[in-house]
Every structure is written in structure tokens, then in C-alpha cells.
Amino acid sequence: MTTAGTGFKPRNPEFAAFLARYAAAQGYLAMLGVQFAGCAPGQAEYRLRYRPDLGQQNGFFHGGVVGGLAEAVMGAAAATLVAVGVNVVGAEYKVNFLAPAQGAVLIARGSVLKPGRTLIVCRADVFVADEKGEERLVSIAQGSMAPVGERG
Amino acid sequence: MTTAGTGFKPRNPEFAAFLARYAAAQGYLAMLGVQFAGCAPGQAEYRLRYRPDLGQQNGFFHGGVVGGLAEAVMGAAAATLVAVGVNVVGAEYKVNFLAPAQGAVLIARGSVLKPGRTLIVCRADVFVADEKGEERLVSIAQGSMAPVGERG
Amino acid sequence: MTTAGTGFKPRNPEFAAFLARYAAAQGYLAMLGVQFAGCAPGQAEYRLRYRPDLGQQNGFFHGGVVGGLAEAVMGAAAATLVAVGVNVVGAEYKVNFLAPAQGAVLIARGSVLKPGRTLIVCRADVFVADEKGEERLVSIAQGSMAPVGERG
Amino acid sequence: MTTAGTGFKPRNPEFAAFLARYAAAQGYLAMLGVQFAGCAPGQAEYRLRYRPDLGQQNGFFHGGVVGGLAEAVMGAAAATLVAVGVNVVGAEYKVNFLAPAQGAVLIARGSVLKPGRTLIVCRADVFVADEKGEERLVSIAQGSMAPVGERG
Numbered sequence: 001m002t003t004a005g006t007g008f009k010p011r012n013p014e015f016a017a018f019l020a021r022y023a024a025a026q027g028y029l030a031m032l033g034v035q036f037a038g039c040a041p042g043q044a045e046y047r048l049r050y051r052p053d054l055g056q057q058n059g060f061f062h063g064g065v066v067g068g069l070a071e072a073v074m075g076a077a078a079a080t081l082v083a084v085g086v087n088v089v090g091a092e093y094k095v096n097f098l099a100p101a102q103g104a105v106l107i108a109r110g111s112v113l114k115p116g117r118t119l120i121v122c123r124a125d126v127f128v129a130d131e132k133g134e135e136r137l138v139s140i141a142q143g144s145m146a147p148v149g150e151r152g
Numbered sequence: 153m154t155t156a157g158t159g160f161k162p163r164n165p166e167f168a169a170f171l172a173r174y175a176a177a178q179g180y181l182a183m184l185g186v187q188f189a190g191c192a193p194g195q196a197e198y199r200l201r202y203r204p205d206l207g208q209q210n211g212f213f214h215g216g217v218v219g220g221l222a223e224a225v226m227g228a229a230a231a232t233l234v235a236v237g238v239n240v241v242g243a244e245y246k247v248n249f250l251a252p253a254q255g256a257v258l259i260a261r262g263s264v265l266k267p268g269r270t271l272i273v274c275r276a277d278v279f280v281a282d283e284k285g286e287e288r289l290v291s292i293a294q295g296s297m298a299p300v301g302e303r304g
Numbered sequence: 305m306t307t308a309g310t311g312f313k314p315r316n317p318e319f320a321a322f323l324a325r326y327a328a329a330q331g332y333l334a335m336l337g338v339q340f341a342g343c344a345p346g347q348a349e350y351r352l353r354y355r356p357d358l359g360q361q362n363g364f365f366h367g368g369v370v371g372g373l374a375e376a377v378m379g380a381a382a383a384t385l386v387a388v389g390v391n392v393v394g395a396e397y398k399v400n401f402l403a404p405a406q407g408a409v410l411i412a413r414g415s416v417l418k419p420g421r422t423l424i425v426c427r428a429d430v431f432v433a434d435e436k437g438e439e440r441l442v443s444i445a446q447g448s449m450a451p452v453g454e455r456g
Numbered sequence: 457m458t459t460a461g462t463g464f465k466p467r468n469p470e471f472a473a474f475l476a477r478y479a480a481a482q483g484y485l486a487m488l489g490v491q492f493a494g495c496a497p498g499q500a501e502y503r504l505r506y507r508p509d510l511g512q513q514n515g516f517f518h519g520g521v522v523g524g525l526a527e528a529v530m531g532a533a534a535a536t537l538v539a540v541g542v543n544v545v546g547a548e549y550k551v552n553f554l555a556p557a558q559g560a561v562l563i564a565r566g567s568v569l570k571p572g573r574t575l576i577v578c579r580a581d582v583f584v585a586d587e588k589g590e591e592r593l594v595s596i597a598q599g600s601m602a603p604v605g606e607r608g
Contacts, residue, residue: 028214031205053183062180063242064220071215090215094246094398094550096577098570113596114554118422121552140569142598246398246550248425250418265444266402270574273400292417294446332518335509357487366484367527367546372520394519398550
């Protein structure tokens with residue numbers, strides 16, 4: 001992904017290291033096989049290779065996987081902008097499916113639109129890529145992430 | 153769940169058998185361990201026991217699991233009303249998280265509000281239950297499922 | 305509407321009087337002709353008679369009116385539960401249209417599902433009624449309202 | 457707005473004239489004072505000057521106006537791509553409010569992401585501009601528009 005930020009200033013200078021830990025600490029993302037593929041202030045990218053157990057009845061990525069990855073990457077984008085010791089949880093999100101998610105790799109890119117104090121509003125675009133890396137947009141999402149509490 | 157219907161008339165007299173196959177054919181739901189827990193015309197229920205690999209960083213069900221189960225059960229509710237040979241795919245959905253999904257079992261109940269020709273509009277409520285079966289509402293969802301094509 | 309509450313306890317004993325003022329203070333609702341039709345703790349109802357200038361190209365209530373009334377009534381339902389001096393603003397909402405909003409009166413009913421500290425999550429159902437008062441569901445909504453600050 | 461399109465090819469060569477009529481035929485948009493401010497294939501822009509009767513309790517544009525304009529401009533963007541004689545109605549939409557809509561003019565820009573046969577999926581950004589034309593993003597939306605029937 002582009003390393004160009006979106007003009008937001010991170011409050012945690014170690015946000016990239018925090019992001020890598022944040023992704024790794026989520027058992028569900030590890031089980032799916034989600035790879036943390038990069039971040040910038042207000043942006044994050046996740047990637048996930050197809051396996052049959054990520055599919056639905058036609059052999060495409062399941063909608064729950066596509067929507068869940070969109071939600072997760074918005075959380076990650078939000079997490080690039082929070083202060084040290086603050087966690088991020090999802091408050092709400094909305095997903096539209098544009099096309100069947102048929103391909104080798106699912107790529108989700110999240111961006112922060114508004115880093116509010118109680119809600120961080122984000123968008124995500126989800127693509128499938130074939131083995132040559134050619135991408136096709138399959139889903140778009142919009143949602144709010146909530147910065148919470150202090151980490152121990 | 154209650155077996156009382158919502159006043160909708162199924163077009164497929166074998167809708168319950170179709171639903172059981174529909175759920176089983178989705179590799180992603182099988183991997184998660186989702187149990188098909190019953191249906192009625194315009195209604196369906198899924199259940200899922202907690203495992204650490206379904207969790208997020210605090211040990212609760214991951215938002216992607218909660219939202220994905222909500223989407224899946226709306227698809228199942230919609231699938232109770234389609235004609236023989238018609239499949240159901242998600243078009244769009246929206247999820248609000250009300251409380252941390254901390255508990256032994258996740259229970260998602262979907263209902264059809266409007267079985268349209270091109271879109272079947274649904275709602276879902278997602279609960280966590282403790283080992284005694286006491287339920288607490290943790291998420292609500294709303295979305296559109298699309299009946300598609302003819303199965304071979 | 306039923307005056308039975310939803311089990312929520314109002315923090316402002318004068319919530320019904322607050323609600324009437326809250327609705328009247330919104331110039332946009334007054335311009336549309338919205339009538340405040342009742343409330344209970346965690347619930348509110350708005351009504352609006354059809355006029356051609358509330359219509360779209362086919363002479364039905366415009367989607368912007370239907371969706372806006374759904375959002376407004378969720379704000380009103382949330383406002384029944386806030387402390388004295390606290391205001392309510394919309395954070396986000398989602399609307400599905402189920403059928404053309406063709407009828408004499410638009411009726412929106414909002415309910416609180418979760419009265420959180422930073423977000424009050426609500427649902428709304430919007431009906432059209434004919435001159436005999438027969439109702440038909442035309443839209444469903446889900447959204448988050450935010451309690452804000454102290455009134456002067 | 458930029459007249460650069462989004463790569464979509466209009467099926468109606470007279471789409472711009474159709475759009476002007478489409479906007480003018482909606483009584484509700486006329487009552488609000490909405491100005492059709494331009495279009496390109498897959499894109500449209502609406503503008504609306506502030507008046508007190510478009511406000512909420514603090515004197516900002518009401519959420520119902522902001523969300524309704526977002527929905528309307530997504531319908532307009534979708535309408536640039538439909539065949540002659542086809543109408544566009546909203547199926548569903550989702551709005552996040554990012555900041556109070558306080559300003560002289562509300563500007564909504566809609567774009568088509570996916571011009572499907574039964575659903576045209578769109579996004580919208582809503583800005584307020586001050587008297588000098590300086591813009592600030594106040595709301596983002598995402599939704600599906602449905603192409604319907606044949607005009608007489």
C-alpha cells in the first residue's frame with residue numbers, strides 16, 4: 001500500500017509496532033490467516049489468502065469473512081491514531097457487497113475519515129486479487145470504531 | 153427458538169431441509185463451528201460455542217464473528233422463503249455492537265421483514281448465553297439478502 | 305402508541321415535557337409538519353401528514369422524508385432517557401426502504417435497545433397509514449444517538 | 457465539481473438533461489431549496505443554502521436534511537447511468553455524521569461504485585461551505601439505489 005498518510009498525526013510514535021501487536025493479539029484474525037500488510041497514520045491494510053474453509057456455498061470468500069475483514073481493517077486504521085495505552089473496539093459498521101469475492105487473495109484497506117474523541121469514523125475498500133496481483137473491488141464499508149480505556 | 157412463523161408462506165415446502173443443507177454447504181460456517189439451531193418461515197437461528205480462536209484481544213467473541221453470524225443468519229432467514237432452486241447471497245448489512253460478546257455461546261436469530269422479489273430485507277438479534285442459558289443482547293443487525301439464479 | 309415502557313428508567317422525571325420541547329425546537333421538523341405523538345421511557349412516536357411538497361417524482365413520501373423521520377424519532381426515543389440538561393444528536397443511522405411510502409400519514413416509532421454512556425443504540429419502524437388508520441410497514445432503521453454536553 | 461467521470465459509460469446520451477428533470481420533479485427537494493449543481497457519468501452534486509427551517513435545536517443543518525441530501529445525491533449519481541425510461545429509487549442507505557453541519561451551504565457529492573442490474577451501489581460525501589466557499593466534510597454515506605420500471 002502507499003505509505004503516504006492522510007494528513008493525520010499519530011499520537012503514539014510507535015503506532016506501527018502497536019498495530020502489528022494489535023493484529024496478532026486477535027485469535028480470530030490469526031485463525032483466518034489474516035496478514036498485517038502495512039499501515040500509515042489513519043490507514044491500514046490486511047491480506048488473506050483463499051482457503052475452502054473461508055468459502056460459502058459457491059466457493060467464493062464468505063460474506064462473513066469479507067465483512068469481518070472490512071470491520072477489522074477499519075479498527076486497525078483507527079488504532080494507528082490512538083494514544084499509547086488506548087484500545088480500539090468496533091461500535092458499528094455497514095458493508096455493501098459489489099461482486100462475488102472470487103480470487104486468490106482478499107485485500108482490505110481501511111482509512112480514517114474523522115478521528116473523534118469518542119468515535120473514529122472510517123471507510124474500507126475490499127478487493128480480490130488474482131495470482132498476478134490484479135485487483136477488483138468487491139466490497140465497500142463504513143463504520144465507527146471506539147477508543148476505549150487504558151491497557152494494563 | 154419459537155417455531156411460530158411470522159405470517160410468511162414458504163414457497164419451498166422442504167424449506168427446513170434446504171436450510172440444513174444451505175448452512176452445511178458454507179465452509180466458513182463449518183470452520184467456525186456454527187450450529188443450525190432451527191427455522192420457521194421467515195426465521196432462522198444459528199448457535200456458536202466460544203473458542204479462543206474466535207476471540208479478539210480481550211477474549212470476547214471477535215466483532216467479525218458476531219457481525220458475520222448476524223449476516224449469515226439473515227441469509228438463512230431469507231432462504232426459508234425462496235422458491236426451489238433459488239440461492240440467497242448477501243447484498244448489504246449493518247451491525248451495531250451493544251455490549252462485549254463475552255459468554256459461552258453466541259446465538260443469532262434472523263427474521264424477514266419484507267420478502268421482496270429482488271431483495272429480502274431482514275433483521276437479526278445476536279445474544280450471548282452463559283452456561284445456564286441466560287441470554288444477553290450484544291448486537292443488532294439489519295440488511296438485504298438477494299435471491300439469485302437457479303441452482304443446477 | 306402503547307404507553308408501556310421498555311423497562312428503561314428515565315433519569316429525567318420530566319422527560320415527556322422535555323421531549324415535547326425537544327421536538328418543537330427543531331425548525332426542520334416544524335417545517336415538515338411533524339407532530340410529536342407520544343413517548344414512554346425509551347420510546348417515541350412522530351406523525352406527519354402527506355403534502356405534495358413532501359413527495360418524490362411519483363407522489364409518495366420522499367425517501368429523504370422517510371429516512372429523516374426515522375432518524376429524528378430515534379433521537380427522540382434516546383432523548384427520553386438522558387439526564388436533565390443533556391442534549392441528543394445523531395451519530396449514524398441506516399435505513400432500508402421496504403415499500404413505496406404511499407399514504408395519508410407517515411408514522412415513525414423509535415425504541416432504544418441500549419442506552420450506553422456515549423452511544424444510545426436505537427431502532428425505528430416507519431409505517432404509512434391510510435385515512436382509516438390502517439398501517440403498512442414501509443421502512444426500518446437502526447442507528448446510534450449521542451448524548452452531548454450540558455444545555456445552558 | 458470536476459467534470460471528469462469515473463470511467464462509467466452513460467446508457468442515456470441525454471443523461472444531464474434527464475438529471476435536471478429528475479431533481480426538479482421531486483417536490484421535497486424543491487421545498488428544501490436544493491440546487492442541482494452538476495453531473496458526470498456516475499457522479500452528481502446537490503447544493504442547499506442554510507435557512508432556519510432547515511435547522512435543528514442548535515441552528516445547524518438538521519441531520520434529516522444532511523442524511524436526506526446524501527441519499528438524494530446518491531440517487532442522482534445512479535440516475536446518470538440508467539437507460540432511457542428507467543427511474544431510480546432508494547433501496548437503503550447509511551449515514552455517519554462527522555461534525556456539526558454549521559455553515560452557509562450544504563454540498564453533497566455522490567458517486568457510483570458499482571452500477572449493477574438490480575442495485576447501483578454509491579457513496580456520498582457531504583460538506584458545509586462558508587461564504588468564501590471553504591469546505592469542511594461533515595457527513596459520509598453509502599447506499600444502494602434501485603433502477604425501476606419504464607417511464608410512461
